[in-house]
Amino acid sequence: MSGTRRRRLPRHVREQQIIDAAVQVFSKRGYHAAVVDEIADLAGISKPMVYLYFGSKEGLFIACIKREGELLTHEFQQAAAVEQGADQQLWAGLSAFFAHVAANRDGWVVLYRQAPEQGGEIAAEVERQRAAVMAAVTGLVRAGITESDSSAGLGEEDAEFVAHALVGAADSLTGWMADHPNEAPERITLRLMNMVWVGMRQVLAGEVWTPPAEPVEG
Amino acid sequence: MSGTRRRRLPRHVREQQIIDAAVQVFSKRGYHAAVVDEIADLAGISKPMVYLYFGSKEGLFIACIKREGELLTHEFQQAAAVEQGADQQLWAGLSAFFAHVAANRDGWVVLYRQAPEQGGEIAAEVERQRAAVMAAVTGLVRAGITESDSSAGLGEEDAEFVAHALVGAADSLTGWMADHPNEAPERITLRLMNMVWVGMRQVLAGEVWTPPAEPVEG
């Protein structure tokens, strides 16, 4: 009522507000189905401001990807940066990942679940952010492998493989989290670590699982 | 006049042709960006036929989801149905999964990577198909857990957790496959099994990974 109706904000502030709104709408509707009008409404401004600040719907989307990607990468790396055992670093990183995603589901959805089908400038930025996430995880995995005593043939390719599986599992568990809101990120991380870390160590130690002697079909 | 120019095909055949085209286009463009015209062109028919057979773009998309989901579930379950150890059943199922996805990437993309953001009827069918896939995997995982000697507290929730992680990892490895076309599905399956199955067994056997005693921050 009284009080300045929060207008005439400086550019930087408005930009963040717009990105906030955009992440929500893009997350709920997907890139194509999202309507710029709805984003503007949600941000409490008019459509031309969006274009003044971001140039196009695509530009706005890229800004979202960029911000969310950098936020996530930053948190992950910061959490994993503390000097300690590779396993504990990975654990810290994954915990941060789950905590961030739980607190920020829209951003994760925009970043990881719907961007890839776009083309052009979007695809480029998405790839950049994803590569950053994947590289961070791969780095920790590689460290874990290298640290192991037996360098039994697990190399760079293996690290990437494991990183992909790990990120995919984490992404999927994001959905699981939504259905189990009482599970703390640490518990989820613990479970995931138990699933893969011990397995990795065992593999390195020589205990491998073997498929059946005769294939199912031919 | 001169030879039947692929006309007058029975309804069922036409429908499959249209779905074939639709899966390609939906996969490449995403649901919203896909244009019915392109699908009709690719199927070699005119647009009204699409509407005659499927009623709407949404109806067509649902038909795609349904067919692709059932195909995948069917192959997975068939492969996993052979009586054998739970681990080998899971291995067979995952092998079938990777083989199917490798041979049928468009279908997987439509089914798993872009549908979720839609609403209404689509979301319902997508959920149904996903649930079917997830249920199949959960079933095998549950069997594997139960089969184990020590039923040390791993229950239904754990099975679902593992299934989510497994499906997510598999999905993510789909992308890995695209970059490593020479990796046979069986090798991928083997790696994944080594990552998780051994780990699961170890967990059941009591060897668990433990997080650091003192948290990173305070």
Place this chain on the structure above:
Amino acid sequence: MSGTRRRRLPRHVREQQIIDAAVQVFSKRGYHAAVVDEIADLAGISKPMVYLYFGSKEGLFIACIKREGELLTHEFQQAAAVEQGADQQLWAGLSAFFAHVAANRDGWVVLYRQAPEQGGEIAAEVERQRAAVMAAVTGLVRAGITESDSSAGLGEEDAEFVAHALVGAADSLTGWMADHPNEAPERITLRLMNMVWVGMRQVLAGEVWTPPAEPVEG
């Protein structure tokens, strides 16, 4: 009321109707101020038809330029093609020009008065059509000059110069015609011919006009 409400016309017919309407609207408003909706309304169809047939506003404009330019060039050249003295050929051509413009003012306006400031594809087509008109006139002028006994130094450049002046004068007289609707095209042509043709001959014959000895300033 009764009778088919002139719908479902074949493509070719509709295209011409749309161009008819477009020429009117472009002429009245100018390219940028013209609104595609108004053109569609005037043509008795909906906007998407315009885009279906012409692809874009620019495409539609180019189609207008093309049709009007070719019509005019065709009439001019056909009228001037009859074998006779160069002066009479030019007379016939100019008469046809004035008759065409009088009967088709909108087309002329679109073709000559507003197109040049556009860029890209439009500029190219406009230049093509203008060059055609100018070339036709230049051809007749050149013939008239060459035919003359004294080839007193009037060459190609002169022909182009005269053609430019002639076309410009004719264009301007288009406006004059609008204010003097009772003047037959032949009378206008006659006046113009008297202004320039006799002058040209005199120049060739050696009688030239000379400027004052001392320039007005410096």
Place this chain on the structure above:
Amino acid sequence: MSGTRRRRLPRHVREQQIIDAAVQVFSKRGYHAAVVDEIADLAGISKPMVYLYFGSKEGLFIACIKREGELLTHEFQQAAAVEQGADQQLWAGLSAFFAHVAANRDGWVVLYRQAPEQGGEIAAEVERQRAAVMAAVTGLVRAGITESDSSAGLGEEDAEFVAHALVGAADSLTGWMADHPNEAPERITLRLMNMVWVGMRQVLAGEVWTPPAEPVEG
């Protein structure tokens, strides 16, 4: 602080700067395609200043037309004002015209080549300026005709006709000038004078060009 950074200019100077910029932009883009932002940028000020000084885009355009029209008319009339033979007055006027246009192409383009298609207040001012130019030329032509011994039926209407043709030719030769930058305005004027003035005299002297006896068609 350090030197007055071209600020606080008196109103009149600022206005001229803005008009300078506006003439450039209007000339390059056309009225509708011209964007006020670009004009403001080019003038080195902010957009609201434009509105403060000229009220609207239309007002700014009218100011441009007015200034350019008056400049041209003034130069033409001043050059033609010197007491001398009517032919030499016309020659002086046309020379001034070509010199002005050559040095000031943007202004001419705005004044003569793109304004006419606008409506409302713009059309009115354009008409006013054009009428002024045309009246000046008509005046000289009338003088030339009247001065001639034989007043053989050439009257006011003829003067206007000739003036229209002359202005149109001159306008068209503007384009010719752009392609022949080495042609001095005086040479162009001379050529044009030879084309029309001698012709006019011959007409007055009774030598007229006659069309063919039998029309081309029936």
Place this chain on the structure above:
DNA sequence: AATGAATGAGCGTTCATTCAT
């Protein structure tokens, strides 16, 4: 059974114009 013709509705984008400072 099959299709060319046609459109209602909506979205991305732009721009002249104004407000608050």
Place this chain on the structure above:
DNA sequence: TATGAATGAACGCTCATTCAT
């Protein structure tokens, strides 16, 4: 005096969908 922030109103263009044949 001068401007960054903001918007109402259009406009170009597209697309799922239907009609008439």
